[in-house]
Amino acid sequence: MFKKVLIAEDADFMSSGIKVALENMQIPNVEYAQYCDEAFLKLKKAWLDNEPFDLLVSDLSFKDNIHEQRLESGEDLIAEAKKLQPTLKTVVFSVEDKPYRIQQLCNELAVNAYVWKSNHGQRELKKAVQSVFNGEFFITPQLAHALRDKEAxxxxxxxxxxxxxxxxxxxxxxxxxxxxxxxxxxxxxxxxxxxxxxxxxxxxxxxxxxxxxxxxxxxxx
CATH class of the missing domain: 1.10.10.10 (Winged helix-like DNA-binding domain superfamily/Winged helix DNA-binding domain)
Structure with missing residues (x-):
């Protein structure tokens, strides 16, 4: 299983259950960033220290910060993270369910998994992390149609x-x-x-x- 995971999420991370869900998967090092710039700085520092993250789990939208942000969305963060660390595995965890957006993220940014924030979001996230670790692509079943047939x-x-x-x-x-x-x-x-x-x-x-x-x-x- 992954050893070091970074979560980029502006919600209350400690009460969201995401941290607990990942720790239950025996991931020893789970870190958190509330904004994209903060997340990228953590990724960059870990990379320069030769202690890189194995996986980035990111939301797409973030609340406005009183300080100007260079990276304003999860999409921006993932794009920059892949430039820095091309082998970094990435999972999107978002309420976004529009086929066009899902296609963009999966095809253009080549994310390794797309998890829809729903009632079963945390369970789906655990499945996604396991699938990505196994070298498989994962998408929440309800959204899989976005990558099929005419929609693709x-x-x-x-x-x-x-x-x-x-x-x-x-x-x-x-x-x-x-x-x-x-x-x-x-x-x-x-x-x-x-x-x-x-x-x-x-x-x-x-x-x-x-x-x-x-x-x-x-x-x-």
């Missing part, structure tokens, strides 16, 4: 921009102008048309109205 189609920020403006009632020419105003490329009408067509095909939508409805259900807009 890679949706980019560019796509979200198109969908949001489509939902606002803009036509393809107007969306093209909005892209040009933001200096986002490709911005031609034909590029917008091709991408929207591809989105409709991947989400099995027959028309723009249906595409908007489906992607809203998936949490994209």
């Amino acid at each position: 189609f890679e949706v980019t920020d560019y796509d979200v921009f198109l969908l949001k403006h489509l939902a606002e009632g803009l036509d393809q020419k107007e969306i093209s102008e909005a892209l040009k105003n933001k200096d986002i490329k490709p911005s031609s009408v034909s590029s917008v048309e091709k991408r929207l067509k591809l989105l409709k095909e991947n989400f099995n939508a027959n028309n723009p109205t249906q595409l908007i409805a489906i992607t809203k259900d998936f949490g994209l807009i």
Whole structure:
């Protein structure tokens, strides 16, 4: 089992049960950080001292701090942590359940597990830690659909921009102008048309109205 684990969580850690859950797994060294910058400093110090953490468990959202934070989210923290220590195992522990966000974290940041904070969150977290230790990927079963079939189609920020403006009632020419105003490329009408067509095909939508409805259900807009 892992020997040294860092928890990045802004809730009351001692009363959350997470620490107890991990200690019950015979993890001898479980440390805690309330903010992302604090967590990264702990990771960096441990790395420089040649006593690195084996696992980072992080929430995604953190309450505002009176002091300005360089790293504002768990996503920022995980990205920086992997630059510092590429072999570090990472687990997301969050209330976030939108497929788009889950896809981003699993595909772009290559997290080792995604655990949904629910009534069974602590139990799922223990399963996730064990799975990651065994070299396996883990995701809370209720969220596994986010990585399957059509939902696994890679949706980019560019796509979200198109969908949001489509939902606002803009036509393809107007969306093209909005892209040009933001200096986002490709911005031609034909590029917008091709991408929207591809989105409709991947989400099995027959028309723009249906595409908007489906992607809203998936949490994209």
